[in-house]
Amino acid sequence: MEELIQMIRRGDRAALARAISLVEDGAPGSRELVRAAYRTPRNSRVIGITGAPGVGKSSLVDGIVDQLRSAGRSVAVIAVDPSSPFTGGAILGDRVRMKRRTTDPQVFFRSLASRGHLGGLTRATGDVLTLVGVAGFDDVLVETVGAGQSEVDVMKYASTVLVVLTPGLGDSVQTLKAGILEIGDVFVVNKADLPGADRTGAELEMMLDMRPQGGWRPPVIKTVATSGVGLDELARAIDAHYEYLKSSGNLKTRVRNRFLASIEDYLKREMVDKVLKAASTSGELERCLAALEAGEDDPASVASRLAARYLTAGPCSPLVRSEG
Ligand SMILES: Nc1nc2c(ncn2[C@@H]2O[C@H](COP(=O)(O)OP(=O)(O)OP(=O)(O)O)[C@@H](O)[C@H]2O)c(=O)[nH]1
Ligand SMILES: [Mg+2]
Known part of the structure; x- marks a missing residue:
């Protein structure tokens, strides 16, 4: 695994792709791989792009890649869960679109499929981002469909989060998923060629003005991803x-x-x-379940009791065990 990390560090893209697959599958040795990756210097800038299905995230990613490449920067793109029920066909489109980049060794593209287990998506993405960082890309773009909590959680790994909206839905700003407004560092009104872009932009500005001020005030940038309008301004905002x-x-x-x-x-x-x-070994879990079934207890009380009993940090029961 140490050797695989060294290969990734030397810029071996096939090694990187293989390592990502190992982590994604939770294959034997993948923990060791991630452990080695964390002990290697990483300095990538991680840019997250999130927004509702179909707002133009992939098109924007494409445009941003162009901008970054013209600035001489190497870029990795990680598209998370493009196989969500909302976006069934998108993965194919993304692959086709990114295909023309496979000739550019300074661009790396990878889709991550959600394996469906809770929290697993966030964890796997964090590990994959660490691996990509080892490969020494200047920038890593992470695209997620902002449809669920785990997709929003993935944005924790980004240093700059772009939240993408489109005009024309009238109340698009009001229906922004709770939490999305808070995580945005830069807001993008894409499809600005469609009617209503100014209004959506103005509504966003108003909502941002109501946020507690101080520090960074997120800019609102109008783009037409398909024709490149506003992408230079967007790249400048990311840099800023x-x-x-x-x-x-x-x-x-x-x-x-x-x-x-x-x-x-x-x-x-x-x-x-x-x-x-511990509770299962001692038989207590079974007794608690029976009490719950009989209507004599409640889950919160059971949890408190079990935690108090079994989370004691003694010399024989260390809270943190090494990964087996
Ligand atoms: N008119 C217009 N269409 C756009 C613009 N940007 C993207 N589109 C179109 O919108 C559709 C969706 O674009 P994508 O880039 O795949 O959107 P996405 O947000 O990545 O979609 P999912 O990954 O499926 O959530 C495509 O048909 C694009 O051509 C734009 O600025 N203006
Ligand atoms: Mg997409």
């Missing part, structure tokens, strides 16, 4: 946000928060495993 993160010290905070979120994620799993295993 990154500069802001660096000069304000917030980049460090974001990276730390990302690590913290990751630790939290693993910790929850460790603790749940530990408590359930």
Whole structure:
């Protein structure tokens, strides 16, 4: 695995693709691989792109890749869950579209299919981003359909988050998924060639003005991804946000928060495993379930009791065990 990491570091794209597959499948040795990846310097800028199905995220990614390539930067694109029920056919379109880039060694494209298990998508994406970072790309673009919590959670891994909307839906700004407005660093009104772009832009500006001020005020940028209008402005906004993160010290905070979120994620799993295993071995879990069935207890009380009993940090029961 150490050797595979070295190959990725030297720019071997086939090795990178293989490593991503191992992580995606949770194959034997993949934890070891990720562990080695975390111990290798990574300095990629991670740009997240999220928004409702069909707003033009992939088209924008395409345009942004062009912008970044003209600036001489290498780019990896990770499209998360393009096989969602909303976007059945998109994966094919994405593949065809990105095909013309396969001749450019400074562009790497990969789709990640959601394996459907809760939290697994976020975790796998974080690991994949770490691997891509080892490959030394200047920029990593992550596209997710902002349809569910896990897709929004993926944006935790980005240092700059683009939230994409389209005009014409009238109330598109009002129907923004809760939480999406908060995570946006740059807002994009794509399909600005369609009627209503100015109104959508104005509504967004108004909502952003109502946010607590201080620090970075997200810009609202109108684009026509299919013809390239506004993409240079978008690229400048991405750069400006990154500069802001660096000069304000917030980049460090974001990276730390990302690590913290990751630790939290693993910790929850460790603790749940530990408590359930212990309670099951002792037979207590069975008794609790019987009490619940008989209407003599409730899940919250059971959980508190089990946690109090089995989450004791003694020398014989370390909270953190090494990965087996
Ligand atoms: N008129 C207009 N159409 C656009 C624009 N940008 C993208 N489209 C079209 O909108 C459709 C969806 O574009 P995609 O880039 O696949 O959108 P997406 O958000 O990636 O879609 P999913 O991944 O399926 O959620 C395609 O038919 C694009 O050609 C734009 O600026 N103006
Ligand atoms: Mg897409």
